[in-house]
Amino acid sequence: MFRGLPQTVYELSGKNPYLCIQCGICSGSCPMIKDMDVPPHQVIRMIQLDMPEVLNCKTIWVCASCNTCSVRCPRDIDPARMINVLRTIVQRKNIYPVDLRRVKGLGDLPQIALISASRKLTG
């Protein structure tokens, strides 16, 4: 139906990024917003505008998949899902932002932290 990044995101997430009306409630709800370089609503906008540089932003790794945006999105496009899909697209290119071997103090962390981190941040 579309071309380029919007089409890929549409296929992988099952939601149409063009339905986003940029209301900003996802960004307004995001607990990690202060650590993001591009607010979630702008990430979706960049998908709409087929801007591949969105794959380089810090936001998609900071997102904790807490789904607060998804339960509030008035167009029900599940922004968390879309951001995760962008993450998957990057991971499938074998690009990971974190090398877990370099992280200090791994032994003190709960297992769940390690596992979820390795799943989300690496391939």
Place this chain on the structure above:
Amino acid sequence: MANDVRIGVYVCHCGGNISNVVKISEVLKAISGVDGVVLVRDNEHVCSEAGQREIREDIKRYNLNRVIIAACSPKFHGPTFMKLLEDSGLNPYLFEMVNIREQDSWVHSNDPDGATRRAIDQIMAAIGKVKLNEPLEAREVKVGNRVMVIGAGIAGIQAALDLADSGCKVYLVEREPTIGGRMAQLSYTFPTDDCSLCILSPKMAAVYNHPNITLLTYSEVEDVSGSVGDFHVKVKVKPRYVDMSKCVACGICASKCPASAPDEFNYGLRSRRAIYVPHEMAVPYKYLIDPKSCLYLTKGICRVCERVCPQKAINFDDKERILDIVVDAIIVATGYEPFDATKLKQYGYGVYKNVIIAPQLERMVMPVGPTGGKVIRLSDGQIARKIAFIHCVGSRDEQIGRPGCSRVCCMYTIKQAMTLKRQDVTRDITLFYIDIRAYGKGFEEYYMRAQDLGVKFVRGKVSEVIEDPVSGRLIVRAEDTLTGRFIEDEFDLVVLSVGLVPSRGTEDLAKKLKLNIGPDGFLLEAHPKYRPVDTLREGVFICGCAQGPKDIADSVAQASAAAGRTLRLISQGRILIEPIKAYVIDESCNGCGICVDKCPLGAISMVDGKAHISEALCVGCGSCIPYCPRGAIELKHYSEKQILSQIEGALKSKRDGEIRVIAFFDDSCTYRAADLAGTSRLTYDSRVRVITVPSASRLTPKIILSAFKYGADGVFIGDCLEGASPYHPKVLDVINDVIREARSQMRKYRIDARRLKFDTIAVDMAERLVKDLGDLISIVEKLGPLSVEDRGRIKV
């Protein structure tokens, strides 16, 4: 029947428009001598005065009892000729008009032989049908000028006044103890900033004093039966426990009443006594007792009001009364209510005292309101200095199933912001919005004035409101999408711009009146563009917010429109009920009841174990027909036999090896598109034979397969776009069911399913229709004509 049918066939040259392509002499030759045809004539202009006179004389001289006219589109002169028959003493339904201009000569100009054969076949089809046509009478129903208006908000009031001023007898039924609806609860109205009650009160007084209006307040519609011209409505008048004829509204009772309840008129911002008058400008201005909070009516004690009332107006023996009212037409104006913001817990309404909804702010702003006109924090009574407004609460939100926009909130929020600014220009006011919808006359200018006054606008939907437990201030979180900055700001007061939802009880009332409801819960109009205040039920109209959110100006416009439509309906003193309706063949009906739910208008019910179709409610679409397992439902003038005879007639001349496509067009959309193809001089293959039906939902798998059996190699079905059918919005569902079943049967008989094609066509989609027909012909050519064995396999 063949013996006593005497058909006269008239073929028009149309001044060369037809005769330049279609060989008239061949047509005349082919038709003469057909069984039942007594007379065949041609004429340059059948519609001319001379042409019409000739027909009139022929009918008398030759004792004709059926007439066929092969000429232009029946959409053009159909009514003319029907009237001609009537004037000549013949029933106008003993007539068929064959379109050999727009749908023959004008579209097959490159194929005169084909055009001629098509003309002959279409006339043969008409001959087959007209033999089976029966005289039908439009039933005349006397209508008077009694109208019931349900709901006495501004829309109901306006409709009632328009009707009453025109001489109608109006029953205005209002559920609340006072009329005026939501408009009475508003402060000022945009974009003029009129005081709402000031412009409403004169109309309320006019209603109260109008000799033609019977005002029934504190009353509800219990039951509705009957049909246009004869609606029987049961109205329940609730007991006030105060004799209205004695009460002078002195108020002594209320001053002594010990019981209280939240004041609904002020959205709970203050309380009222159990005996009360709804508000200072109530009409009728009489007291009443609330049975839920009155100590006597709930616990059997007190009765102080009775003792102190100087007029002895209190009557605890008051009972509800049921009135039986007969009216000719009904207008529904039941309005809206504000969205219940407690459903959106993240905004804290109902939990945090200083989060209020916009309707409450309307009341606060009024000098006679619950806070004396002061906009205060409800927690500590301090004047609010820094206020946030949150747009789209309960609208444009898929999460709560309300995706629609409520239309007026942007404007009322701007209005409220300006009101607060004018009270104190140092106030800090911010509106958090998604879009600003200022679409109407003077609206954009109003928005500019607000900006000019210093009202701040932040484009970002608020994610949540938190009340700090220590400071008591409200924290609002939103993203300013235009700068990408996250905002976390403290406010004294947060106002939620709640959307409009249908009034409580709309669904129940719709069931009682057998009206359709849209996906948003509002009453559904007959057609959104050209019948915005009609419903699919004849004699019932809707207006105001009952039909959808809108402002006062639009409500008033719709109210007058509904009154106008009502007057149009009843102005002749009689209305004609079209005779083309579905009916049940009792002997074939086995009482299974499947059809009852299939009629979207609720026209079918079970009576004495058999299905019965109400003539008043039936619109003649035939959607019920395909679902009857016994084939026990028929459609007048378009019976199965009539359609099959048309198919037969159209295919009779087919020779071996030739290809034919039978095309079923719905009468409203596809047929008109086909006419448009003609006026646009598009061309398509002449091997198409058209049969018209009111709605394609009347077709059955049997009819479709019969077409193949009788000689068709392809079948096309065309009907209106989704939701556009003038009959009802769900015809497509029926047609899809029929086509699915037909295709399944075709597969069973090893007939390629691609030979059946269906498309939705709007009146202006002539090119699309021509392409569809062309595509089908190509498929049929590629697959080849069906063989005798193929047709032999089909069992109908």
Place this chain on the structure above:
Amino acid sequence: MYYPGCSVKDYAKSYEDSAIAVLKLFDVELVELDRWNCCGVVYEYSADAVMQHVAPLRDLIRAQEFMGRVGDNRLITLCSMCYSTLKKVNEIVTSDPEKLDNLSKYMDDEPRYNCGVDVKHVLEIILDDNIIGFKRVRGAVKRDLSKLKVAPFYSCSLLRPRGIGIDDPEDPHILSDLISSLGAKPIKFPYEKRCCGSYNVVYDRSMVERTVGEIVRAAGRWGADMIITACPLCHYNLNIVRNKFNIPTLYFTELMAYAMGLDEKLSQETLSIFKSKIGGG
């Protein structure tokens, strides 16, 4: 049937210990699956994800095999993240047989999953009146916790997304109700449904310190003595700032155990936390 998951066997052992002990009081036995693997957290959103769903699906099959021995098709988890992942995958394969087919292809050594397992979080068991219910909880309380002010902290996985979460994402109340039924004072506060920052703690601790700092500070501002949670990762993250605000975070089952006098199941540290928060300070 009981699915433990990775953390409760090590970091969050106290969660498991207290949970099993508390449930035993009500005659509910958690029978651990004899074989289980990592639940495969976190759920992968991509429509074509295959490998990421294999691990949780294997667990469901393990549960399917174990069902007969226990006579019950409910798979209980303690860790909210495990709950969320297993439940989501369960829904996906149940509603989309094609997807199940596809995944099964990658596990031809496994029996086919026939969608008979019901994934539940332990809280659902506790609040279900047919199994335990808050009334029975109230009845089992031995200590007076009326002076204890406890803030509930749900985790994202318990509340979201809609349909998977076990409570209203905007206004949850299960933990508040639980706290009330234990006799303590629930401190409902708007940050109870916030995200703690999750796995970001692995590579940027300061980021998580900030997010949980907001949450725990708010808990204090709203008057809480302590926070209870149902997720090991939230537990870890929230406790990063416990000393800064003097508000420790415990598992809700530890609170239950303390209320019901099961001191032997709690660590010394935990017991001293309670003692210091109630009665005098």
